[in-house]
Amino acid sequence: MPVTLNEAKNNATDDIDVQVIDEFRKESAVLDALTFDDVVNPAGGGATLTYGYRRLVTQPTATFRALNTEYTPSEVQSQRYSVDLAVLGGSFEVDRVIAKIGPAASGAVALNMAQKIKATKTRFQDAVINGDVVDGTDADAANGFDGLNKALSGSSTEFRPTEVTDWSDFDTNPASAQVALDALDEWLSLLDGTPTMVLGNTKALARVRALARRAGVYTRNPVEGLMGPGGRPIVRESYGDIVFVDPGDKAGSSSPIIPIETRDPDSSTWTLEVTGSPTGGTYTVSVTIAGNTQTTSGIAYNASASTVQSAITGLSNVGSGNATVTGSAVNTLTFTGDPADAPVTVTASSAGLTGGTSPGVTVTQSGDSAVSGLTDLYAVRMGLDGFHGVTTVGGQIVSTYLPDFTTAGAVKKGEVEMGPIAVVLKATKAAAVFRNIKVQ
Template identity: 50%
Template sequence: MAITLADAKLNTTDDLDLMVIDEFRKSSWLLDNLTFDDVVNPAGGGATLTYGYTRLVSERGAAFRPYNTEYATAQAKRARYTVDLSPLGGAFEVDRVLANVGPAATNETAFQMGQQIKAARTFFSDQVINGVRDNTADAEKGFDGLDVALTGSSTEMNATASVDWTGATLGTDQAKAHDALDLLDEFLSLLDGTPSALLGNKKTLARVRSLARRAGYYSRTENAFGQTVESYNGIPFVDLGDKAGSTSPIIPVESRDVDGAGPGTTIDGLSDLYAVRLGLDGFHGVSTTGGAIVRQWLPDFTTAGAVKRGEVELGPVATVLKATKAAAVLRNIKVQ
């Protein structure tokens, strides 16, 4: 069975659980729209939190067959992958004296809970892009993000070159603006269906917004929470924000040696743009059977002890890419 956080909310009766789920949903387009395949069953002897799947790596083509000849043989290629589900989140402590200072909506407990939810959903978004599975002697945690999964794949575009999408360039040269639009459309065509979203940082998405306006493909709608969602030709573009506890964007803007020629050839202000097609046959999340995707534990001030602990947890979860063509990355866009 596949569920979303909206589905998980329907099975919740506790008002606090509803609030926590809504906070995850309205602060993250990705978590609000990502489907979780809740099939991993940790119950029973010898059970594990490992999800195994087959990724379609490359498709095969077709051709005409001249009479009295055979078709040339070719096979679509698949690869076997596994991922271990891990919980993510954090804990906080509140002094019982401070717990009830101020209105309930803004007291210390509510503030710490809100900040922990923000950190957890931001960390999840970070792992979706930059995650690298940590295989150590004493632990296996995390999952490979799209940056790892798409490196060297057929849907990684512009890996050894750079394109200048800065306002100074596109704003003064109509030919280059049209070239940028052509490149963007070519990039989107790499996927095996219409992308569900474009994932980027503020600077990159500002350039996509500019291109969308030039082409007449820019639109704005409201989601269930009354928030504005911007789109390029009907494809929402989503700012993943900054890393948890940092002002550095999840998808970085950095200097790179694009051509690999060594020192002195780096280009400043480069970033990447990701496109994903969400679905159980594309890019989706994984969770445990019958388990709550989001859980919280409030500090218990009914027992002795001055300082009490609270926690927020997402998972155990992971994300998987079932088909290479369900995601793509456009590398080395100069945005500043």
């Protein structure tokens, strides 16, 4: 039966587990709102922890028909996906000497437990946004699951992927706030229902908060049954009925999970033109992506577009399939894939060209150059037909293991663990991403 973390407390066999579940709910609005479908049967002694599903990628259609005619058939399109459930958490150690001091032992354990809960929920939320088991940059990414950034790239609910939306200043030009509010509503309308929450970093949500206040729909609502320090209720901020949530910084770092970056959103196009009518020799092309510069080997003065493309995509910072070159006398270079959003600089050296009159290579950029201070917002509709979690049949979502000071050994270990769990997106229109919002 599908469960939330709040309902999972009923299955906990230890009072400590119940307290830890509440701490996860306090720390993470995402975990608090997720429904976990407990359907994966770990057959073969846990060897199979895969959840297969179909993601709806188009909406159904309906039409009028004339009498004595048939409807034109049209089917909902879906794609098959699968996700492997993952386990995450952490451990800590406490020396047994601490136990002899009395209250200090429980204090040390409680402190470490609280910090492990914080780190675990942060790592989970990082995977919800940035998870990529194939191309993830984190060392443990291959052991996790794919997140929203990957699922929504190139989808119908990826909003303004090739342009900049400036929300950096609503005060100097008050009318810009109304334009921003219209853009926010236009983006949210891409979903197939009212989203449960909007996720963004601190600066992005400050702009959402400002828009909600201007529209008179900003609210702060307490969460029933959850109390914070000093007995004060845990509250969630909302844009109307839509909760907005900051997933925080990456575990063990001050870098936000949803980054603020310098990007080249329109993936600027470059032209390469060999000038001066050389009759021999070669030239080289240097590509700098996010500060990493690589240079091709010599390219013949009269090389075809495909040869130039092969030389550029052969660079380690570009990669196969991430750039295209077209044209003959003048080559047009366009970056795709991951390099498309990064700051890119292209230069060329004509030192190897011979013959002709002052042979050279002219490099020209068209489109916008890199823009700093850009970030994204994510919106999700939680539900078993939208965005939800997955866990095992009858399994515990959260487990704790306290240090045992009654056994031999000088150093005792404690652990906090979530899983096996994963998240899935059942319908593309159950989530959306607003790209390239300038917040600073």
